[in-house]
Amino acid sequence: GQSLEQPSEVTAVEGAIVQINCTYQTSGFYGLSWYQQHDGGAPTFLSYNGLDGLEETGRFSSFLSRSDSYGYLLLQELQMKDSASYFCAVREGTNAGKSTFGDGTTLTVKP
């Protein structure tokens, strides 16, 4: 089975940088994904780490350390629209949909 831990809530101000951590315990691990979900909406894919290291996509970066069973999502230059829930998800194999999601982190960006 899989279990993931991430903080339940994070608050930051506009323009700041915030890091959302995710630790996992898994019986099988292929990669770590991050998704953003606004209230009432569907999740949208942000990034994926299959190998150790940092992946950068615009203002968002994601990091993975397989040896530490740890990853994080880094959001820079925060904007009000970044207020949302962020989920890390462990992918179990080559099937990208076979993922176990964490409980999500609610990010609140304040002016």
Place this chain on the structure above:
Amino acid sequence: GAVVSQHPSRVICKSGTSVKIECRSLDFQATTMFWYRQFPKQSLMLMATSNEGSKATYEQGVEKDKFLINHASLTLSTLTVTSAHPEDSSFYICSAKGGLAGLSSNEQFFGPGTRLTVL
């Protein structure tokens, strides 16, 4: 990017009735789609993997006779909640994986979700 649609977006039904939810990939073919359920303020729970032309694979604890999945074509999967009860009220979300037509195989494309309320 790839677009996945769901219909209906919202449904209210009486206890004991059946509800069908459609998930369509609009601009790509999806041999595999996934059905998730999400309760308020909670995470997404994978219910089943829907495979075109074959039986769905259900996750442990999900009743296959209650949640009927049909993947009749490369662009359509349906989830039917049979004999719905209030505890089935939830947000049901489908997704399709990439790996086709140049889409990244690492990415899932989610539909907008269907909010089911059973009275």
